[in-house]
Amino acid sequence: MTRYRHGLFIGKFYPPHAGHHAAIRLAAANCDEVTVVVMSSAWETVALADRMSWLRDEHRTEPTVRIAGIPCDAPLDVTDDAVWTAQVAAMTAALRASGAERPVDAVYCGDAYGEELARRFGAAAVVIRRTAESSTAVRRDLAGRWHHLAPSTRAGLAVRVVVVGAESTGTTTVAERLRSHYANRGGTWADTRCVPEYGRDYTAAKWAARPDQPLTELTWDTGDFDRVAAEQTASEERAARTGSPLLICDTDAFATAVWERRYLGPAARTGQPWTRVPPRAVYLLTDHRGVPWHDDGMREGDLEVRAAMTDWFADALTTAGRSWVLLTGSSAKRLELAVATVDPLLRLGASFGDPLHGPGFEATA
Structure with a gap:
């Protein structure tokens, strides 16, 4: 097979899938270097930066693959020379911005316009x-088609729902029942994950190191919450890469800041960098009212603080501009409201704006 110095692969990657990754690896096997140019338009509802990030993650171990990108709202029409000129100008600018120095000598393309695209770059057309x-x-x-996507793309497209609430308000029960509800759909949905609360394990380990000390007398500092938040987010990302189109989280790093307030009081910080979590579809806040406090051996039982924390969560979420829904009533009613909230968000998460089309581009990927 012919060996090339610089291969070029252009597409929308909306979103990138297994076929794209295979084509990139084919090009990389036959070129000294490959530049992948992601082109997005205003009509599309997956951000250019996200598509580039997902491609970079999947090809992070392939040093000869370079990911570039550019927004381009020029029309699509293989019969119009002016449109060709506008499109190729954008592609060339993306190449320059990426730092590519060698001229392109191979254009990889699976569409009928590949020959003309290659001609305009003065390169060979590789079908x-x-x-x-x-x-x-x-x-x-x-x-x-979920399993046609790379782990980073799945993590980026998964609808994330976070369940938060004060001590003994049923957050874990809601999170686990919600996971089971969607996993019971079967198929891809059977892989629906629920990310457990790492802070609970951390507390157990901290207490085990001082078994002579009552739980209520454990000493906490900001480093504890930094560690809890970091591992909570890491666990979430691992689950998002391997789960279904829905990820349930039994708390998250954003909520860790509320717990820091609970344990450090006036010494608690604000604006911790780890509170900037990935996008969430919604937070489900479990109300303390109507839920009897239950001691499972890992709870402190300060009912006054427990009651106050419901508002602390609501205020923190509101200040941060995050969508949240208060779950009240019986366990069954809470699950019912949670499902009624999540179902339309799943439909929204699975919808995409139509990309631009035009002569010669009627069904391009």
Whole structure:
């Protein structure tokens, strides 16, 4: 097979899928270096930066692969020379911005316009054989094509729902029952994960180091909350990469800041960098009212603080501009409201804005 110095692969990658990754690796195997140019338009609802990040993550161990990107709202029309000129100008600018220095001598493409694109770069056209995998198919059936996506793309597209609340208000019960509800759909949904609360394990280990000390007398400092938040987010990301289109979290790093306030009082910080968590579809806040306090051996039982924390969570979420829903009533009613909240968010998360089309681009991926 011919060896090339600099291969070019251009697409929307909306979103990137297994076929894209295979094509990139094919190009990398036959070129000294490969530049992948992601082109986005204003009509598309997955950010250019996200697509580039997902591609970089999947190809992070392939040093000859370079990911570049550029927004481009020029029309699409293979019959119009002015449109060609505008599109190629954007592609060339993306190449320059990426730091690529060698001229392109191979253009990889699976579409009919590949020959003309290569001609405009003065390069050889390398035809990529198309398969049944396509971004169009993914956009039409995200859950059905979920396992055609790389782990980083799945993590980026997963709808994340976080359950928060004060001590003994049923957060874990709601989170686990919500996970079971969606996992019971079967198929891809069977992989729905619930990320457990790391702070509980951390507290148990901290207490085990001082078994002679009552739980209420454990000493906490800011470093404890830094460690809890870091591991909570790391656990969440691991689960997001391997789960279904829905990720349930039994608390998160944002909520850790509220717990820091609970244990450090006036010494608690604000604006901790780890509170900047990945996008969430919604927070579900479990109300303390109507839920009897239950001592499971790891709870402190300060009912006054427990009652106050419901408002602390609500205020913190509101100040941060985050969507939240208060869950009240019986356990069954809380689950019912949670499902009624999550179902339309899942439909929204699986919907994509239509990309630009035009002559010669009627069904491109």
